[in-house]
Amino acid sequence: GQQVMQIPQYQHVQEGEDFTTYCNSSTTLSNIQWYKQRPGGHPVFLIQLVKSGEVKKQKRLTFQFGEAKKNSSLHITATQTTDVGTYFCAGLYGNKLVFGAGTILRVKS
Amino acid sequence: DGGITQSPKYLFRKEGQNVTLSCEQNLNHDAMYWYRQDPGQGLRLIYYSQIVNDFQKGDIAEGYSVSREKKESFPLTVTSAQKNPTAFYLCASTRGQGLHQPQHFGDGTRLSIL
Numbered sequence: 001g002q003q004v005m006q007i008p009q010y011q012h013v014q015e016g017e018d019f020t021t022y023c024n025s026s027t028t029l030s031n032i033q034w035y036k037q038r039p040g041g042h043p044v045f046l047i048q049l050v051k052s053g054e055v056k057k058q059k060r061l062t063f064q065f066g067e068a069k070k071n072s073s074l075h076i077t078a079t080q081t082t083d084v085g086t087y088f089c090a091g092l093y094g095n096k097l098v099f100g101a102g103t104i105l106r107v108k109s
Numbered sequence: 110d111g112g113i114t115q116s117p118k119y120l121f122r123k124e125g126q127n128v129t130l131s132c133e134q135n136l137n138h139d140a141m142y143w144y145r146q147d148p149g150q151g152l153r154l155i156y157y158s159q160i161v162n163d164f165q166k167g168d169i170a171e172g173y174s175v176s177r178e179k180k181e182s183f184p185l186t187v188t189s190a191q192k193n194p195t196a197f198y199l200c201a202s203t204r205g206q207g208l209h210q211p212q213h214f215g216d217g218t219r220l221s222i223l
Contacts, residue, residue, distance in 0.1 A: 004151070006151075009149070030209065031209055033211065033212075035212075041216070042199060042214040042215060042216050042217050043152070043199070043212070043214050044214070045211040045212060045213070048209075048211060088151060088152070090151075090152075090212075092208055092209055095207065095208055096208070097154070097208040097212075098151070099151030099152040099153075100151050101149060101150050101151045102151060
């Protein structure tokens with residue numbers, strides 16, 4: 001079945017360093033959504049990418065959707081302690097939304 | 110403020126017992142969803158409902174049941190047939206009926222076995 005692989009599983013960075021998480025699918029996605037879940041909290045929608053090669057920015061966060069619509073990345077520039085949490089991608093295959101396992105980000109101050 | 114309310118926050122289940130998790134939304138959203146979250150795994154869809162009085166099985170529906178008698182409410186029952194119910198359960202809703210809409214989540218219910 002459809003599967004979204006997300007890497008790395010876990011990353012621990014020094015405050016001010018950059019962070020990137022990647023999502024990969026073996027088949028083409030209709031779109032991809034990104035969510036952030038703070039420790040002890042619930043996932044919160046960040047953004048949705050629909051077009052091939054699309055790049056969107058939200059302050060220090062940059063989201064990319066691959067040309068083949070099979071992969072996506074989230075890059076955070078100069079991480080802050082407020083960035084801690086788990087970042088999930090969710091790929092849409094027709095009418096089926098499949099979540100990646102998430103990347104846990106920890107930031108050392 | 111509009112949002113999704115899940116209750117209780119923590120729930121304990123005895124062997125052979127059915128338990129019901131509540132999910133209420135005042136966002137006037139059409140569709141509602143139940144997900145299960147286990148450590149190190151992505152969210153897995155249990156059931157979803159796009160309109161009142163209709164619902165569909167997700168990927169892991171066995172051992173669970175739902176109802177959608179009102180637009181605002183989508184309770185999930187974890188039955189005794191669910192042998193490994195310990196998990197974090199998240200309810201979500203979307204404005205439209207399609208999964209391309211952003212999901213709005215409640216705060217979750219953490220279910221444990223006694």
